[in-house]
Amino acid sequence: MKIIRTIAEMNQLSKQENASLGLVPTMGYLHEGHLSLVREARGANTAVVVSIFVNPIQFSPDEDFDAYPRDLNRDLKILAEERTDIVFVPSAEEMFPREYASWVEVTSLINRLEEAFRPGHFRGVTTVVAKLFNIIRPAKAYFGQKDIQQASIIKKMVADLNMNIEIMIIPTVREDDGLAMSSRNSYLSPAERRAATVLFKALTLARKMKQGGEQDANNLRQQMSSLIQKEPLAHIDYVSIADADTLEELFLLDKNALAILAVRIGKTRLIDNMLLE
């Protein structure tokens, strides 16, 4: 496994590689969710690149950039066990030097859900992902369904800017009790960890209601919200029933209905979603 720490070196390598590269961009502190992306990439490309970069420009000043969990040695060990070919670990100074001044911004899909609570977050994401795409030149890049709005925005960026990269969206990996795996789960106290199962419970409730014949999206939002409100440690940022492609809110449920949630458990903000079909 090659560990590459500079942009020049990564550029050089991606030029040399005749192979088609599969890229898995991450912020590290890896879990089974990340590894399912790596495994998916390994089966479909001649070499897999995992990037590890806690991207400062996607955190607002009041967010958890400094506290975000990091353990590079552990991540490298896990990736070696997964037979990863290349790990790209650039420095923040090189990615965003003092004179840095360029942004990539997708203007549709962002005026709702996460953006309302994390203004500027997605332009930080699209900017760093565009840079990673330019540096690494992958044939395919892998993103998780858990961050569905992020994945949709990246797809839009790639289409609009004619980036010749196939975006693959991989199903959410969950703990045994349904909680979506996330690096941020490590913030949860034991009581908060128990409370955090309320996200999956609410998503499952929505799916059951839909399967039981419910057609009114608003009834789903209400039932999900009241279930979450019964959990004293949980505070809702949003409960959405939206079209899985456009992320526009739905009034009537259809085949493409997606339930999407952001809930704070104590100080930890968790997101999750589920297709209701």
Ligand code: AMP
């Ligand atoms: P992060 O390190 O949190 O930025 O995540 C890196 C990539 O892994 C993103 O594309 C996420 O959507 C994806 N990911 C995170 N958690 C999961 C999960 N539980 N299942 C599948 N993919 C995930």
